[in-house]
Amino acid sequence: MSTNVNYTKFIINKNDVAYKLRDQLKTFGIYYDFEKKYYCNNSIINEALQDQLIWFCQKFDLSYKIEEIKSINDLNINKYKILTIDKNNFLIEQIVNNLKCYFITIYNGMDKNIVNILDIRKSLHLTAPLPEFESSDYLFEILKYFTYNKNEIFNSNFQNSDLFSILPNLVDSYSLDLKKEEKLEKFKYKIIQEIVSKNQNGFLCNCVPGFLAEIEFYILGNRIKSSLTDNFISYNQEKKILEYLFKKENRKYIGEWRQPTYYELFIGNKILVKDKSGTEFLAKITSVKDINGKLQITISNGNKEAVVPKYFDKDELFLIAKQYNR
Numbered sequence: 001m002s003t004n005v006n007y008t009k010f011i012i013n014k015n016d017v018a019y020k021l022r023d024q025l026k027t028f029g030i031y032y033d034f035e036k037k038y039y040c041n042n043s044i045i046n047e048a049l050q051d052q053l054i055w056f057c058q059k060f061d062l063s064y065k066i067e068e069i070k071s072i073n074d075l076n077i078n079k080y081k082i083l084t085i086d087k088n089n090f091l092i093e094q095i096v097n098n099l100k101c102y103f104i105t106i107y108n109g110m111d112k113n114i115v116n117i118l119d120i121r122k123s124l125h126l127t128a129p130l131p132e133f134e135s136s137d138y139l140f141e142i143l144k145y146f147t148y149n150k151n152e153i154f155n156s157n158f159q160n161s162d163l164f165s166i167l168p169n170l171v172d173s174y175s176l177d178l179k180k181e182e183k184l185e186k187f188k189y190k191i192i193q194e195i196v197s198k199n200q201n202g203f204l205c206n207c208v209p210g211f212l213a214e215i216e217f218y219i220l221g222n223r224i225k226s227s228l229t230d231n232f233i234s235y236n237q238e239k240k241i242l243e244y245l246f247k248k249e250n251r252k253y254i255g256e257w258r259q260p261t262y263y264e265l266f267i268g269n270k271i272l273v274k275d276k277s278g279t280e281f282l283a284k285i286t287s288v289k290d291i292n293g294k295l296q297i298t299i300s301n302g303n304k305e306a307v308v309p310k311y312f313d314k315d316e317l318f319l320i321a322k323q324y325n326r
Contacts, residue, residue, distance in 0.1 A: 009041060011038050011065050012030060013038055014032070021209070027210065027240070029041045045095070060267075061284075061286065061300075080092050080095065080101065082139070092104070092166075102117065103117070113130040114128070124160060130145050143168060143171045184246060194254060195219045202220055203255060204254065205254060206258055212228065269285050281301065285297050285321070
């Protein structure tokens, strides 16, 4: 049965800046629509992420507009997402409010597997023995089994759950992500071998989009370490770096230190300035020019731009910007 669903749609104009930032936009759920020729979301973005996306667009001067969309078909948008705890445990949550809806656990046996499914909202539980899996895509194996063995659902109170009406779409996107993750995992170990043979300190890369340009990343064992914190980075951060390096045009940067450009270091950062009345405010750096070894910057207050009369050394400007952008 179709129901009305309201969600917020972000539309970002196609331009060179948006293209350069396309990988960062994907982390917000924003993708390029080849038919409509603009960047937009095809799933619900929660309020916290909306605020971050607006800030991101303003920081990089991306022109955007927001539309409130009313859909008469729940399947036009993805209302749920899969959270992978590990290869045997999964949570399914609503995107709009991060409500945990379903919990799936798989127990691997010698000749069969057992799946436990909990519908958290409706307090329903289903346990079923499954045959030996034919692939490493466990969620797909579960969906396939219950597609051919629907009686096991109908013979229990789990028939009142909505899980198996939403699972096919989720599994479809999850399977694509899983294949991508397997490729990235193989790519990671190929990188490790390359780095070990290439240099002694394990330097991997710097100037990765989505991170501060000056941060250097190192391979230590099978983990990636950040020079900013001198600690290992999270799984999601590691994935972002691997996705960046996986692209053919970026593979030349593996193990090679790159001089950050002025654009990467300063554009979009904010500095504290004073207006003619002496009032202090944060202005955004929109342009940097090298004039005889000194940097001339243009700033914006959101309405108009102005060239700062003072010239800066690179290190001086970096320290000033660092106070308000870290």
